[in-house]
Amino acid sequence: MNRRQMIVLVAGLALYAALPPFLKTYGVYLMTFLCVYLMSAMGLNLVVGYAGQMSIGQAAFFGIGAYHVAILMKLGLPFLAVLPLAAGSCFVIGLALGFPALRVQHHYLAFTTLGFNVMIYLILRNEQSWTGGTFGLSGIPRPSLFGHELNGNLEFFYFAFASTIVLALLLAWLLRSPWGRAFAALRDNPIRAESLGVNITAYTLLAFAIGAACAGVGGAYYAALVQYIEPTAFNVPASLMMLLAVIVGGSGRFFGPLVGTVVVILLPEWLRFAQNWYLMVFGFAVVALMIWLPGGVMSLPDRFRRSAR
Numbered sequence: 001m002n003r004r005q006m007i008v009l010v011a012g013l014a015l016y017a018a019l020p021p022f023l024k025t026y027g028v029y030l031m032t033f034l035c036v037y038l039m040s041a042m043g044l045n046l047v048v049g050y051a052g053q054m055s056i057g058q059a060a061f062f063g064i065g066a067y068h069v070a071i072l073m074k075l076g077l078p079f080l081a082v083l084p085l086a087a088g089s090c091f092v093i094g095l096a097l098g099f100p101a102l103r104v105q106h107h108y109l110a111f112t113t114l115g116f117n118v119m120i121y122l123i124l125r126n127e128q129s130w131t132g133g134t135f136g137l138s139g140i141p142r143p144s145l146f147g148h149e150l151n152g153n154l155e156f157f158y159f160a161f162a163s164t165i166v167l168a169l170l171l172a173w174l175l176r177s178p179w180g181r182a183f184a185a186l187r188d189n190p191i192r193a194e195s196l197g198v199n200i201t202a203y204t205l206l207a208f209a210i211g212a213a214c215a216g217v218g219g220a221y222y223a224a225l226v227q228y229i230e231p232t233a234f235n236v237p238a239s240l241m242m243l244l245a246v247i248v249g250g251s252g253r254f255f256g257p258l259v260g261t262v263v264v265i266l267l268p269e270w271l272r273f274a275q276n277w278y279l280m281v282f283g284f285a286v287v288a289l290m291i292w293l294p295g296g297v298m299s300l301p302d303r304f305r306r307s308a309r
Helices: 003-018 025-050 058-074 079-101 106-126 153-176 178-188 190-195 200-226 236-249 256-270 272-292 297-308
Strands: none
Touching (some): 003 153, 025 058, 025 200, 025 236, 058 079, 058 106, 058 200, 058 236, 079 200, 106 236, 153 200, 178 190, 178 200, 190 200, 236 297, 256 297
């Protein structure tokens, strides 16, 4: 990242942080939800964009993280103690789910993760003694920081916003490390990567596990944000929307999930003026975008440079 890009990024983050005090409650909620959703999308981008695997099960990990927070915080555990438990549980389950990725590829792997998402959804819906079933779990407390309860919408927004930046910095460090270069080599040419000494088994499992942990973190913040969760929020359509955010923004590009999440979360809200037609307009806009920019929105500068040449 050059100096100009760094200045634009810092200015954008400062503007995003300065905007919520001037918005109504729903506007602050949307901006917080965007941060929460982005946490999960960044993890999915690691799996799809960098490791070259296809996953339609990210919402399942999102739900696992959310239910960890809902159940354990209602038992009296603090948020900062539950958060690593949620991330760690998703990391371990991601490792277990990663084993099928060693035997199947592409659309076969997509069906594997799809089945996993359906299984988790059915467990959340039917195990009423733990999850509340279709009635869900309510009364989830907000986190506290240094003894101060983050009950206000603005307070929780800044907490989630800062946490998203920390997670993004950790992933940026990971992708600039030898692990990140191994992920890229695995995506571009697995046979060549293996010939260069990259352990395909280990790195495929690691990609799934880290991506799952990011979704678990996002789900933990989601539960604290809405303070009520039920299984419908973690079904297959939610996974498809997360995958759409990665692809629309630009799979394999670090800022792709950010742009894609803005499109997926905010564009439907901007189209509310179309009333009953807004979902159709949103779908048409996404299809048109994918036809014109198959590499995602982040490929737009490359397209302009090619046109200029």
